[in-house]
Each structure stands twice: as structure tokens, then as C-alpha cells.
Amino acid sequence: MTVSPEKPARKLSMKQRYTALTHDLDWTPTYVTEEEIFPFTTFEGIKVHDWSKWEDPFRLTVEAYNKYQAEKDRRLYAVLDGFAQSQGQLGLTEARYMNAMKIFLQGIPIHEYDAHRNFSYLARYANGPGARFAALCQSMDELRHAQTEIHTLSHYNKYFDGMHDWHKWSDRVWYLSVPKSFFEDAMTAGPFEWLIAIGFSFEYLLTNLLFVPFMSGAAFNGDLPTMTFGFSAQSDESRHMTLGLEAIKFMLEQDEDNLPIVQDWLDKWFWRGYRLIALVAGMMDYMLPKRVMSWKEAFELYFEEQMLNGLFKDLEYYGIKPPRHVQWAIDEKEILSHQVYWVLYQYSHAAAFTTTIPDEADQAWLQESYPETWPVFKAAVWDKAQRVQDAGGRYFNPGLPQLCTVCQIPMGFTEPGDPLTQCQRQSVYEGERYDFCSDGCQWIFDREPTKYRQSWLPVHQIYQGNCGGPTLPDVAAWYGLQPGDGAEYLGSPDHQNWLAWHGQAPKED
């Protein structure tokens, strides 16, 4: 074989080959301008001088992607089929464990799906081919997660309530406006803010806090399909974490003027994400029959140790500071889950999950995990709820709560250092008053009042007559809730079925 003189003697390295297959597909347009093709990457003020500096550490090709993913899905679906065939739900710790998965199905797949759609936005509108292809792969992954999560939980839907109308609920039910507003906030921002909001803050900073309670919770409670899904999503997630980190570094390295913009977004999305996963905190401390760890422990490990003492030390180099309001979150770690679960408990008659008073074993665990704060909450609320129950009743709050304009969680959080005084902040914008649960949410509003004044606040909407009618049954019908979807766990259809499946008579309660 002869080598022609203009030909380089050495064959392509892996990196050159990857570049030839991917980045080199790009060209500079001449019939139209670059701005016409990529219209969305300037209005946020982020300056990019050289898109080719976007590194893709995974060097994935379409061929490799399809091969790995096909193999992973073959294994996952084999587990799902086997679990369904063997009626695996009988091996769960308890039926009330399902509440964690109800919240998961109602609040997660639809937003994985949102992430799919908006990573497609980046796959189209990022100016650089490296960033676009990484976003395209993540768009595919997020679609995968939405579908595999639905398929994983589909079997449970056949045997348990609180799952059958997740799609309608996610657009309508009050607590589900928390994740909905979070993701819509990110989707309606620009491409760079999306990368900080979802790519970095959500997928990197907070991802363990979000997924460990669900996936490890599944492993501890006999939920083989969800645990298998979790393992199956892990390698995708590690790619997403890498993309998130790459995105923030890329922006910071491109121009120092980007630093204050990125810091602002980081401050905003840390607090937004932290408030969102407050729901997870309540779930993990109160809804798992077998606990993995407490919220407090998870927060200390996955956030304080790994992020504050790890990641943020690395980001210091770029001038990035730990998120504004982070101290507030640290100060809340011993009270957060108690406050959230108490909200869920008293309003679960209008929800698609059930709640119950922590039983003796739960209370012993809570006492051990929160020796300082559990006794305070026990005395303040649970002893009273128990007295109502002992008298043959069940405490539900008959009113509608005020919601925080930004995070949309009912105003049940408290002043720093005082776990029994409700925190209430207010801002006035163009003559209208807006209320917030915390300094963090107020700060977010004050930065972008024209955005947050648009919030679709479920309680306001009910009062405005947009949710089926003025009474609770009207609203529940509009939500699509059926008997058994919400309210008290003890004596619920799920509870009774569980006892019947296991040959026990329903408890008298």
C-alpha cells in the first residue's frame, strides 16, 4: 500500500476520530447569519468566545450510546416482567411504603419529560456542536427516565390507589405545583440559566438528596423494580452530573463577566431546588417503613460534606461562593422534615397519597434521629392528632393554606431558631402584596417579580373559581381524586387490601 504524500502518516487518534465524527459536522453558515440560526444564546448576557472549548469527557457516539442503552433496558425490563409475574408487591415492607412511590410517580416522570424537552432545546440552539450533542444524549436519557419510571410503577398502579391519574394530578393538584412550577421556571428561562438550574444545581448539587431517599428507600423496602431502575439510571446520571459541571466551568472560563450572572443563578436555583426537595425530606423521615437514613444525615453527607466542603472548594478558584441562604438550609435540617410532613398530614384529604400518625417504632426512630427537635413537634402537633384519633376522629385542616408565591409550599416553615413561629415575608410589587415562606423565596421574587407574579397558585386558583367549584368535593372531583387516593392510611383500601393479601383481618381503628 502506498501512502500519498499529502496524507499524514499516523492514523487518527481516538480524540481526532471522535472530533471527526462529531464536532467536525458543524459548519459556519453563509446564506443566513449565525444569530438567525441560534437566536437564544445572547439575551441572558452570558458571553461565549469559543464554543469549541466545551469538553465532552464521555466521547460518546450514537453507535455506542444505542448499544449501552439497549443492553441496560433489556435488563431493566426483564426485572419488571419478572416482578409483575411473581406478584412482587406482596414482598414490600408495608403498603404504606407505596406513598413514597405515589409521590414519585406524580412528581418525577413528568418533569424528567420536561427535562427531555428542554435538553432538546439546547441540542438545537446551543451554538457549539459539542454542547449540542451532549444535550441531545441527555434529552434521550430524560425521555428514557420518564418512560422507564412510568413502566416501573405501572404494575403497582394495578394494585394500589394514588397512581392512576398522575398526569392530570401533576397539572392540577396543589402540592404538585411545587415541582411543576420549579421545572416550568427553568424551562421558561434561557439556555444558560437552564444549564445552571437543571444541569448543575438539580443534577449535580442536589441529585443525591433527591434520588437516594427514593432509590435506596426502594432497596430497603422490597421495591425491586424501583431499585433496579435506580441502578439502571446511575450511569446516565453520572453523565448528567459531568455535563452540569462542564456547563458551569465553561461559562466561568469563557468570560469573567459571566461570574455574577452565574452566581445569581446558583443562588436562586440552590434555594428553589432545596425547597422542592423539602417534600422528599418529609417523605424519607415519615413515609418509609424502613429508613435508609434521616434527612438530617443525608443533608450533612450529600450536601454539607460533599458539596459545601468538596465541590464549592473547587469552584472557589472561579470566584464562586456557596449559595446565598445556604445557612438557612443548614439551620433547618433538624426541623424541615417534621414541618413538611405535618403539612402533608393535615391536607392529605385533598391529596393522592395517604398519611398516618407515626407509630411507636417510627416515633422511637424519630426520637433517636432528632433528639432535640422531635419532642417539640410531638408535643406541639402529634399528641393532639393522636387525641383526635383516640376519640374516633382524624384531624384534617378544613381550610386552605396560604402558599408561598415562589416555592408554592404551604406556609408552614418557621423563623430561624424558633421552630414554632411561622415565617412570613412580604413584598409589594405594583401595588400587589406577595407572600413568601423564607428569605430565600423572597429574594428570588424580588429579582424577577414580573416572572413570579404569574405563578399559578393552586389555592388562589380555587378561590378564583378555576378549579371545579368552591367546596372540597368540587375541587377533589376536578383534581380527579377517587376514594382511596388520599386521606388516612389506616383503614384505607390499600391498607385493607394489604392485610387481606397477607391473610390478616383488617385492624379495627
Next chain:
Amino acid sequence: MQFELRTQVIEPKRKTFTNLVERFGDRPASRYEEGSIDIQAVENFHYRPLFSSDKEHYDENWTAFKLTDPYSFTDPRQLYYAPYVQSRAAMNDAFVKTVEYVESRDLLQKLPEGWSSLVGDVLLPLRHWEAGAELVSIEGSRWAWGTTIDQCCTYAAFDRIGHAQNLSRIGIVYAEGHDHALATAKERWLGDPALQGLRRLVEELLAGDDWAKKLLAVDLADRLLYPLMYTHLDEVALSGGAGAYSLFAQHFASWFADQRRWLDHLVKTWLADPTHADSNRAALDDVLAQRWAQIAEAVTDVAAAVDARVAAGAVANVELTTATVATDLGALGLTVPGGK
């Protein structure tokens, strides 16, 4: 004879999710249905996009094409993620085997001269067409109203960036492990008059709006380009001693048959919609009025470049295909601008 295996049987409370029962009746749903129908959020949106003051982040009005019920369209291939990646993994395997076979026998180096220049000058630059078509397709993934349409666009986009990568692989084998043939191909894409029609088309589409109109314009071009490059030339190659070309072409031709299935069905669904059929037809007529002549000319230029290298009757083939596609579109009640 098989042994008996008993499992505990518990009567399920319901067969599937409520929205699917309301839609299809009380029957078990397929995984395609559970994973594709009513997934996208549809109401009570919180904030207007910062980049768009007149449309929501999910909005029917990102295109002129509308369906009364977005889920009146479902993918005839019933592809959700898992079967999609599995089918594509199998396609990729087959393609890789072809590459290895062609490489091991130096088949690209043994091509007759005309075919060799056809590969280098015409086929390889089309990787940029595929990359552009990917960008048009992924717009549907962001802007489509409803998951079933989004999903088809997403997979089409991923397929097409895969094609761009596969054409690049051919280029690397063609250059015996180097990338100079790809560099030359890119120069041609940027400067060769025969390719400027296609490049201008895709650049203009990327700069325009209405993702669905753009998707259809790319498809119209594909409907002339794919039969030429991957069906007609496949046959000519076999009789012309260019086996390597045929070996590669088959993969693209069989993908295109798969791509047609959902696109044809989508167009039919648009044109059959109980309330929007007329405006959908008008939108498609718009695309034809605006782009059909440009597309036919662009692909004819490519065909002329083929004929200049191999006596393949490429221009005649494009003429024939143009007439066939025009007849098919006419049969759908569309107005195809008269002969070019």
C-alpha cells in the same frame, strides 16, 4: 408437556392509568401507550418564556399544523425508548459489520474511479446535510404539542446525527484511517456549486420558524435525495462494480423506509383532522409553494454531479421521483407547483 408452576394470583384493581381507560376503554394498555400518551403537561402553566412573549413553553401555536387531539397521532412503529435503542443498536451492529468488511478487503480503495470520486465528492459531504436535518428534527422534539409527535422527532434527530457519524466513518475508511477526505468533503459542502442548493435550503430552514413546516421541507428533499443516493445508486453500483457503495447504501435505504412510516402517517393524520384539516392542508401547500421548486433544483444539482462522475442516469431518476412524489402529494389533495 411442561411442569406446572403456581404463583399467587391477586385480582388487579385496574388495568392501566385512568387517562388511557378514558381514551381506549377498560383494557390493558401497551408500554408504548403508557409511556407516550398524555405525558406532556397541558394546562395551568406558570410562567411565560423569557424568550417568547406570545407563546407558552408548551403551545400548539409553535406550528401552523394542529390536531384537535394531539394523540390522534400515534407512531405506527410503536417505538418508545427501549425498543427504539434496541432496534437502532441492531442497525448499528449491521452497519459496523459492513464497515469492517469493506475495510478488511479495501473495497473503497478498489472502487472504479468514477465511483470513488462520487463517494468522496458527493456522498461524504451529505454528512453535513444529515447534521442539518438533525437540527431541524430536534426542533420538533422541543416545540411539538404532545408526546407522540415529539418522540418521533426526537428519534429521527438521533437517527440523523447517527447517519452523519456513519457517513463520517465511511470517510475515515475511504481515507484509510485519516480525516482528509472528510476535510475535502466539508470544503465541497461549503463551496461546490452542486451542493449549494442543499446547503442553502438547510440554512434557510434553520433560520426560519415553524418547526413542522421545516421538518416537512427536509422530508420533501429526503424524498428525492434518498431514492437517488441510496436506492437508485445502490442498483447502479451493483452492476457497475461498486459493491462497497451498495453495501453502505442499503443501511440508509432501509432507515428511510422506517422514517417514511411515521412521517406519512403524521401527514395523513393532519390532513384528516376533524377541525384543522383545511388549515393543515393550507400549511402544507405553503411549504410546497415556498420550497418545492427549490428542493427539486437542489437535488437535481446533486444528481448532475453524480452523472458527471458515473453514468448513472441520476438526473433522470430525480425527474422520475419528482413526478412520483408530486403525484402522491396530489393524491392527498395538495397543490404541487407545476413542472420545473
